[in-house]
Amino acid sequence: MTDNRPPMLEVRDLHKTYESRRTPRPAVDGVSFTVRAGEFFTLLGPSGCGKTTTLRCVAGLETPESGTILIDGMEVYSRDSRTQIPTNRRDISMVFQSYAVWPHMTVSGNVSFPLEAMNTPHAEARKRVMDALEVVGLADFADRPATQLSGGQQQRVAFARAIVKNAKILLLDEPLSNLDAQLREQMRTELHALHKRLGTTTLYVTHDQDEALRLSDRVALMRDGSIIELDTPRALYLSPDKEFTARFIGQGNIWDCAIRELHEGAAVVDSKIGTVIAMAGALTPKSSRLMVRPEHISLQSSRQNLSPNEYHGQIVSSAFSGRTLDYVVVVNDMELRVQSPSVEIRSAGDYVTVVLPPERCVLLLS
Amino acid sequence: MPSPWPPSVCRSSKLASGFVQNTLPAIVLVLLIKEVPLGVQMLKTSILQIAPELEEAGGTSGARFSMIFRRITLPLIAPMFGSVFILSFVAAFRDISATILLVGPNTKTMAVMMIELAEEGRFEATAVVGVVLSFVVLALTLAMNWLRGRVEIRG
Numbered sequence: 420m421t422d423n424r425p426p427m428l429e430v431r432d433l434h435k436t437y438e439s440r441r442t443p444r445p446a447v448d449g450v451s452f453t454v455r456a457g458e459f460f461t462l463l464g465p466s467g468c469g470k471t472t473t474l475r476c477v478a479g480l481e482t483p484e485s486g487t488i489l490i491d492g493m494e495v496y497s498r499d500s501r502t503q504i505p506t507n508r509r510d511i512s513m514v515f516q517s518y519a520v521w522p523h524m525t526v527s528g529n530v531s532f533p534l535e536a537m538n539t540p541h542a543e544a545r546k547r548v549m550d551a552l553e554v555v556g557l558a559d560f561a562d563r564p565a566t567q568l569s570g571g572q573q574q575r576v577a578f579a580r581a582i583v584k585n586a587k588i589l590l591l592d593e594p595l596s597n598l599d600a601q602l603r604e605q606m607r608t609e610l611h612a613l614h615k616r617l618g619t620t621t622l623y624v625t626h627d628q629d630e631a632l633r634l635s636d637r638v639a640l641m642r643d644g645s646i647i648e649l650d651t652p653r654a655l656y657l658s659p660d661k662e663f664t665a666r667f668i669g670q671g672n673i674w675d676c677a678i679r680e681l682h683e684g685a686a687v688v689d690s691k692i693g694t695v696i697a698m699a700g701a702l703t704p705k706s707s708r709l710m711v712r713p714e715h716i717s718l719q720s721s722r723q724n725l726s727p728n729e730y731h732g733q734i735v736s737s738a739f740s741g742r743t744l745d746y747v748v749v750v751n752d753m754e755l756r757v758q759s760p761s762v763e764i765r766s767a768g769d770y771v772t773v774v775l776p777p778e779r780c781v782l783l784l785s
Numbered sequence: 786m787p788s789p790w791p792p793s794v795c796r797s798s799k800l801a802s803g804f805v806q807n808t809l810p811a812i813v814l815v816l817l818i819k820e821v822p823l824g825v826q827m828l829k830t831s832i833l834q835i836a837p838e839l840e841e842a843g844g845t846s847g848a849r850f851s852m853i854f855r856r857i858t859l860p861l862i863a864p865m866f867g868s869v870f871i872l873s874f875v876a877a878f879r880d881i882s883a884t885i886l887l888v889g890p891n892t893k894t895m896a897v898m899m900i901e902l903a904e905e906g907r908f909e910a911t912a913v914v915g916v917v918l919s920f921v922v923l924a925l926t927l928a929m930n931w932l933r934g935r936v937e938i939r940g
Contacts, residue, residue, distance in 0.1 A: 532846050
């Protein structure tokens, strides 16, 4: 569905090392990706993985060492042709983690600044500022000094300032991470609605996997300056290729296994808990690691006759957290973490049948 | 009494003193030299305290360097400018050590005037000048505190 849209942002083989470090380790080490028009694309990763540096290179706030960056087909940075278009002439707008709302201006002063920089006629600018404030729900606050706003309101001002320009690409650098949990949840929903409505191509940087999964069309998971895996949220969560992905996004039971038979799309593997039928991707090595997410395992009452992918187990601990119960179940001396909805409550010591759905047993590339 | 200095030094210093003694520019120059280093340090600190994102946000909004400086950087350090001005002014206003050797009959600072009046034994007049001087300094210090308060509110 996304594939026939034209590319809006292309990043090719980007490299960047900060010179100040005593032992220079590249912050961005050969990152390439393409964001299509209207797409919501997320760079996800732990702190220090180079996601913000990549974003700042796109914005022109950092100068890469090598690589190419194209915005709507136009080179804004290229080492080969020695192109480096300054930030203010790139067709982008950005929301900073710290909001960066100018404290000496009013709300409308902040929002109209990008239009003044573009020499927009006064009457038109006024209308666009009010429209942008309307979108973020701050129309009544136009004449307030920016310092009299709460954190969430400042965040909205920063958003209004970013969308008023109608730039081709919206760059968002962890815009929700400074908000408290409740407000973050609310802003996340609003951000999702906003993107649906405006359809602006968005490059989003976050370390929060929930945000990335909820908001994005595609997610690039980064570590140590490189993209580890790039796919849709659903594919990254349900069928990750790498152990790092499985562990960073969600939780997983991960253990060694050996492949016995390989069929079209499915594999039979031997492991510590017994024989498991699992999903097999295109590339599956001889020995591998098996991953099952805790919430995909179901527990049933103990019975004698077992079908494939069913195992005898005993609950060794259970923790109640309202919506779910977190169990540790021992199967053949191996501990499995299981998460079940609280509709049925079991207790430690119970004997159970552990069911692993084959389509949710994923073979990882080791 | 013969001068302890060689004649060339005497001649050039006399020449120099001819330029500077008894003139207003001399006092201004000396007070500038005395007060500028502290002021520059204070301004430097306040510029460093501006979060870099505030200026970067200007760039991503499409503004050129000149516009960012005029519309964002300058207004943000303006209260500190005022504060530095007042602090330097107060220090210069009551300065004696640097100015006392440079004042002439037509260029007398209030602080030096107090000393001269006291030497003449006109203590009432000395007190009057002192009171005026104190009030001016007090008013300026209050103004500075008000400006500082604004800087802090702006964070």
